[in-house]
Amino acid sequence: MFGTGTLINTIAVIAGSGIGIFLHKGIKKELQASLMCACGVATIFIGISGTLQGMLQFQNGMIETKGSMLLIFSLVLGSLFGEIINLFCTCHFGI
Numbered sequence: 001m002f003g004t005g006t007l008i009n010t011i012a013v014i015a016g017s018g019i020g021i022f023l024h025k026g027i028k029k030e031l032q033a034s035l036m037c038a039c040g041v042a043t044i045f046i047g048i049s050g051t052l053q054g055m056l057q058f059q060n061g062m063i064e065t066k067g068s069m070l071l072i073f074s075l076v077l078g079s080l081f082g083e084i085i086n087l088f089c090t091c092h093f094g095i
Contacts, residue, residue, distance in 0.1 A: 051067075051071055054066070054067060055067050055068060
């Protein structure tokens with residue numbers, strides 16, 4: 001059975017998509033860009049918090065790190081992939 005969070009998320013995505021399709025022409029380009037930047041920053045913070053939650057652990061009254069090389073490898077691999085597909089120019093200029 002689906003959890004309540006899954007159901008609410010599904011409804012929110014469908015409602016947000018409908019609103020976006022309906023108001024697409026009515027939203028200024030500057031506001032669209034600001035909203036995309038805000039969503040990007042929120043996604044970065046969510047990703048960082050999830051990563052740090054798995055990396056930093058308290059054991060025996062001390063902070064221990066785990067998976068720091070995986071984090072570095074993931075960032076390098078993501079950067080290389082983004083450069084290969086020219087992600088920055090595609091997102092920045094809408095090409």
